[in-house]
Amino acid sequence: xxxxxxxxxxxxxxxxxxxxxxxxxxxxxxxxxxxxxxxxxxxxxxxxxxxxxxxxxxxxxxxxxxxxxxxxxxxxxxxxxxxxxxxxxxxxxxxxxxxxxxxxxxxxxxxxxxxxxxxxxxxxxxxxxxxxxxxxxxxxxxxx
Amino acid sequence: xxxxxxxxxxxxxxxxxxxxxxxxxxxxxxxxxxxxxxxxxxxxxxxxxxxxxxxxxxxxxxxxxxxxxxxxxxxxxxxxxxxxxxxxxxxxxxxxxxxxxxxxxxxxxxxxxxxxxxxxxxxxxxxxxxxxxxxxxxxxxxxx
DNA sequence: ATGTATTTTGATAATCATTCTCAATTAGGA
DNA sequence: TCCTAATTGAGAATGATTATCAAAATACAT
Ligand SMILES: [Mn+2]
Ligand SMILES: [Mn+2]
Ligand SMILES: [Zn+2]
Ligand SMILES: [Zn+2]
Numbered sequence: 034x035x036x037x038x039x040x041x042x043x044x045x046x047x048x049x050x051x052x053x054x055x056x057x058x059x060x061x062x063x064x065x066x067x068x069x070x071x072x073x074x075x076x077x078x079x080x081x082x083x084x085x086x087x088x089x090x091x092x093x094x095x096x097x098x099x100x101x102x103x104x105x106x107x108x109x110x111x112x113x114x115x116x117x118x119x120x121x122x123x124x125x126x127x128x129x130x131x132x133x134x135x136x137x138x139x140x141x142x143x144x145x146x147x148x149x150x151x152x153x154x155x156x157x158x159x160x161x162x163x164x165x166x167x168x169x170x171x172x173x174x175x176x177x
Numbered sequence: 178x179x180x181x182x183x184x185x186x187x188x189x190x191x192x193x194x195x196x197x198x199x200x201x202x203x204x205x206x207x208x209x210x211x212x213x214x215x216x217x218x219x220x221x222x223x224x225x226x227x228x229x230x231x232x233x234x235x236x237x238x239x240x241x242x243x244x245x246x247x248x249x250x251x252x253x254x255x256x257x258x259x260x261x262x263x264x265x266x267x268x269x270x271x272x273x274x275x276x277x278x279x280x281x282x283x284x285x286x287x288x289x290x291x292x293x294x295x296x297x298x299x300x301x302x303x304x305x306x307x308x309x310x311x312x313x314x315x316x317x318x319x320x321x
Numbered sequence: 322a323t324g325t326a327t328t329t330t331g332a333t334a335a336t337c338a339t340t341c342t343c344a345a346t347t348a349g350g351a
Numbered sequence: 352t353c354c355t356a357a358t359t360g361a362g363a364a365t366g367a368t369t370a371t372c373a374a375a376a377t378a379c380a381t
Binding site: 053057087091 | 327328329330331332333
C-alpha cells in the first residue's frame with residue numbers, strides 16, 4: 034500500500050499548492066510509481082510514450098520536478114549527464130553504490146555514517162540540509 | 178614546496194604520455210596551482226584572461242582535464258552546473274561541506290567514515306574506485 | 322450546466338557549460 | 352633546419368533541461 038500512499042501525498046500537494054489535477058499528471062504518477070528505481074527522465078519518457086504518445090517531454094520533466102517538490106521523489110545525478118528520480122516515502126533515506134561498469138545502482142543504509150556526518154557538521158557549526166554519498170566502482174558481477 | 182612537486186608530477190605525466198609542453202599549459206598550471214581551491218572553469222578562465230587574453234576557453238577546459246588525468250587535480254560538481262577543480266597531492270583525500278547560502282566550501286576528513294564505506298562496499302561485493310560525500314546546508318555564518 | 326479566470330500542455334526555441342571541428346601554429350626529435 | 356604529430360583558438364555543435372506561448376483543460380462561481 035506504499036504506492037497508493039505516495040499517490041495520495043502527491044494529490045494533497047497538488048491541492049495544497051493550488052495546482053490542478055490533470056490527466057497527464059495522473060498518468061505520469063502511475064508510471065513513475067510502478068517504474069524501477071533511479072529512472073532517468075528519458076527512460077520514463079520512452080516508457081510513457083509507448084502507451085501515451087501525446088504526452089510531451091517537457092510535461093514529463095515538469096511533473097517529475099513536482100514529484101520531488103511534493104516529497105514523494107528524490108532527484109539525483111550520478112555524473113552521466115542524466116537526471117534520475119526515485120520515489121521514496123517520507124523519512125526514508127539511503128545512499129548509493131554506482132557500478133561504472135554496467136550502470137547498476139545498489140542502495141545501502143548506514144546509521145553510523147549518518148551520525149558521523151552529523152558530528153562533522155556540528156564541529157564546523159554547519160547545519161545540514163541534505164547530503165550525497167555515492168560509492169563508485171565495480172559491482173560483484175563486473176569485477177570478475 | 179608542495180606546489181613545485183605538483184608541477185613536476187604534471188610535467189612527468191606530459192612526457193610519459195608523449196604529450197607536449199606548451200606555453201599555454203605552463204601558464205594554466207601556474208595559475209591553477211596558485212588559485213584558491215574549488216575554482217570553476219569559468220573562474221579560472223577569467224583570472225587567466227586578465228593577463229593572457231589570447232588563451233582560449235577550450236584550452237583551459239582541456240588542460241584542466243589533463244590535470245585531473247595526471248593526478249594533480251580532482252574534478253568535482255556540486256550541482257550548480259559548474260565543473261570545479263582543486264589541486265591535490267597523491268594520496269590526499271577529503272570530502273566537502275557545501276553552503277547553499279553563500280557557496281562557501283569547507284573540507285573535512287573522517288577516517289571512520291571512509292572505513293565504513295569500505296565495509297559497506299565489501300558487504301556488497303563491490304570494488305570501490307572512488308566516492309563522493311558532500312554535506313549540503315548552511316555554514317556557521319549563514320545559519321544566523 | 323455554463324461561463325470564466327487560471328493553470329497546464331505540447332511543440333518548439335532557447336539555454337548554457339562543455340566538447341568537437343578544423344585550419345593554422347607550435348613543439349621537439351631526426 | 353625539417354618534418355611530423357600534437358596543440359591551439361574560434362566558432363559550431365552538443366545535449367539535457369528549461370523557457371515561451373498559443374491552444375486546451377481545469378476548478379470554481381454563477
Ligand atoms: Mn536509491
Ligand atoms: Mn576540496
Ligand atoms: Zn556492474
Ligand atoms: Zn554560507
